[in-house]
Amino acid sequence: MRGLCPRCGSPVSYYERQRKGGRTYVVAVHYMGYDRGPGGRVRKRVRKCYLGPLGGYEYVSRLHSREGLVLKGLSEPWRAVDYLEALAAYISEAELGGEEALRLAETLEAIAKALRIRAGGRS
Numbered sequence: 001m002r003g004l005c006p007r008c009g010s011p012v013s014y015y016e017r018q019r020k021g022g023r024t025y026v027v028a029v030h031y032m033g034y035d036r037g038p039g040g041r042v043r044k045r046v047r048k049c050y051l052g053p054l055g056g057y058e059y060v061s062r063l064h065s066r067e068g069l070v071l072k073g074l075s076e077p078w079r080a081v082d083y084l085e086a087l088a089a090y091i092s093e094a095e096l097g098g099e100e101a102l103r104l105a106e107t108l109e110a111i112a113k114a115l116r117i118r119a120g121g122r123s
């Protein structure tokens with residue numbers, strides 16, 4: 001998983017796991033180039049952003065905060081429905097191109113049709 005850092009917005013070079021007190025935390029590492037240390041030694045410069053405990057969904061949710069998604073654990077059986085509702089709210093506000101809007105409309109119509117059939121044969 002790469003992309004932009006949910007904490008500072010800079011591109012993430014890589015993610016690191018740090019163990020502390022029996023829990024594992026995720027850290028976004030930003031590569032800042034090299035500089036010369038004492039004696040002319042080349043040193044890699046990095047900046048680190050703490051993102052939260054591994055296994056929590058907090059840091060992933062922040063990555064998706066623009067779309068209004070709050071990611072949930074596997075124990076939430078209807079999380080897909082929650083995601084869909086959050087995305088629907090986002091999409092109704094978002095600026096879509098004509099082609100994207102049409103593609104989305106077709107996808108949603110197909111889903112709606114399948115759901116109506118499952119709900120009792122009405123379509």
Ligand SMILES: [Zn+2]
Binds near residue numbers: 006007028048049
């Ligand atoms: Zn950062």
